[in-house]
Amino acid sequence: MSRKRYLAPSLLSADFANLEAAVRLVEASGAALIHLDVMDGHFVPNLTIGPPVIRALRRITSLRLDVHLMIAHPERSVDDYIAAGADMLSVHVEADPHLHRTITRIRDAGRRAGVALNPATPAAAVEEILPWLDFVLVMTVNPGFGGQKFIPTVLPKIRALRDAIDRQGLDVDISVDGGVGPDTLPRLVEAGVTIAVAGAAVFGAPDPVAAIRDLQAMLQ
Numbered sequence: 001m002s003r004k005r006y007l008a009p010s011l012l013s014a015d016f017a018n019l020e021a022a023v024r025l026v027e028a029s030g031a032a033l034i035h036l037d038v039m040d041g042h043f044v045p046n047l048t049i050g051p052p053v054i055r056a057l058r059r060i061t062s063l064r065l066d067v068h069l070m071i072a073h074p075e076r077s078v079d080d081y082i083a084a085g086a087d088m089l090s091v092h093v094e095a096d097p098h099l100h101r102t103i104t105r106i107r108d109a110g111r112r113a114g115v116a117l118n119p120a121t122p123a124a125a126v127e128e129i130l131p132w133l134d135f136v137l138v139m140t141v142n143p144g145f146g147g148q149k150f151i152p153t154v155l156p157k158i159r160a161l162r163d164a165i166d167r168q169g170l171d172v173d174i175s176v177d178g179g180v181g182p183d184t185l186p187r188l189v190e191a192g193v194t195i196a197v198a199g200a201a202v203f204g205a206p207d208p209v210a211a212i213r214d215l216q217a218m219l220q
């Protein structure tokens with residue numbers, strides 16, 4: 001099955017003193033999604049943004065907000081992120097023992113639901129939940145920071161997930177997050193990725209709009 005592929009620029013590497021400028025760059029590039037990293041200082045060793053900032057971004061853009069929850073007990077706050085305006089919401093399998101309940105709440109609210117996996121978590125950890133998902137978010141770095149080095153040993157896991165999704169005849173995207181750039185994207189596309197998150201490769205580039213367009217062209 002040939003699927004449309006999307007680039008999701010991550011605001012994590014943008015200037016947090018001027019997030020609106022970063023949003024305008026993403027809009028100018030023609031990208032449809034923007035990736036927002038929520039970190040709680042517990043599940044990951046870093047702290048970023050929460051519902052108030054997402055609500056503020058929701059007010060200024062119609063880009064689809066892809067909210068990645070790197071937080072402990074995501075079930076306690078998914079409703080806040082839904083209310084803040086997230087279009088896509090992912091929770092980590094390592095953080096939620098009741099994934100089916102949380103995923104159902106996200107989908108019942110009419111949002112796209114995803115499960116994220118750390119690099120050391122096997123594909124089998126999400127196999128039973130696949131039929132309820134809109135996307136799987138595969139981490140290719142240990143979550144917490146932008147600009148880290150891609151972990152290539154995750155590639156077979158992406159292939160295994162793509163096989164499992166196709167075998168079951170499901171309509172589930174595979175998103176990849178961490179160290180995505182011109183050097184890693186071709187292997188990711190070949191492995192079956194349909195959404196590519198990129199932070200440093202976009203906002204660390206001299207011309208972020210051109211960087212987004214170049215990565216998008218590589219995705220097609």
Ligand code: DX5
Nearest residue numbers: 010012143144147179199200
């Ligand atoms: C890392 C975040 C990523 C981050 C990726 O924990 O989940 O979304 O922005 O950044 P790069 O593309 O710089 O590796």
Ligand code: ZN
Nearest residue numbers: 037068177197
């Ligand atoms: Zn992320």
